[in-house]
Ligand SMILES: [Zn+2]
């Protein structure tokens with residue numbers, strides 16, 4: 200099968216992904232083989248490709264927002280039948296027995312493995328997955344609409360829940376990309392006021408089109424203090440801007456797997472943390488998040504903005520994303 204993989208990490212400007220021919224994987228007992236239709240591109244893919252996250256096998260095939268159809272069934276797997284449309288997300292497996300797994304926090308499991316990082320992912324024609332970590336996709340979404348829901352959407356949803364925001368309250372979204380543009384749609388559905396912060400005018404425009412109540416640049420002072428905030432931009436400076444805009448006693452959630460060190464903004468305890476402000480990071484995602492989010496996304500319905508690229512053009516898509524030239528999500532259309 201064809202895949203876009205990398206053997207060593209490099210800036211995406213150097214086009215590190217190469218088109219390669221690799222064997223179609225064989226599903227082990229309890230697993231299914233999935234013929235991939237679409238795979239969303241996530242910022243985490245770039246962190247992997249550029250070496251912000253360690254490379255764990257080579258060649259690495261990234262991609263963890265996978266939509267495809269079951270094409271083969273391993274021994275003892277009975278959850279799906281051939282032809283079912285399923286999604287595969289960032290969490291690929293967890294031990295199931297540790298204290299974290301026992302309490303439903305498999306996202307924190309020390310032995311958890313992640314799609315595209317620990318095992319081959321969705322920049323390819325086929326992938327295998329444990330049937331317990333694959334999910335039926337609601338009919339109302341096309342393949343390319345559904346793909347960005349699987350990380351940008353699901354992890355955004357987890358962040359939104361953990362922010363504790365209530366109907367009628369104001370939430371600030373910092374960095375208005377693939378994830379924030381989905382979170383906005385959920386927050387508005389819940390009756391929240393949404394403020395969107397982004398350096399790029401095109402991103403602020405998209406936020407306005409989707410119904411943001413106010414938009415501003417990342418360091419802008421919003422018209423009222425925030426009852427909750429989420430940062431999506433992988434920058435410590437942005438964390439401090441967001442804390443300054445946050446009201447007393449409220450929570451900031453950090454949605455980022457890696458973060459660039461502070462360059463511009465000094466830390467000020469009285470301005471940024473005093474008065475019982477809280478900071479919480481979001482790590483990965485659980486199966487429960489996926490199972491709760493997908494029906495909600497269909498009910499709202501969330502309509503992700505996306506731009507499609509052929510699999511072979513993954514380098515181009517990653518470069519355009521890095522330059523901020525894609526509003527919403529980028530999706531590799533595989534079949
Ligand atoms: Zn992701």
Ligand SMILES: [Zn+2]
Nearest residue numbers: 294297300308
């Ligand atoms: Zn575990």
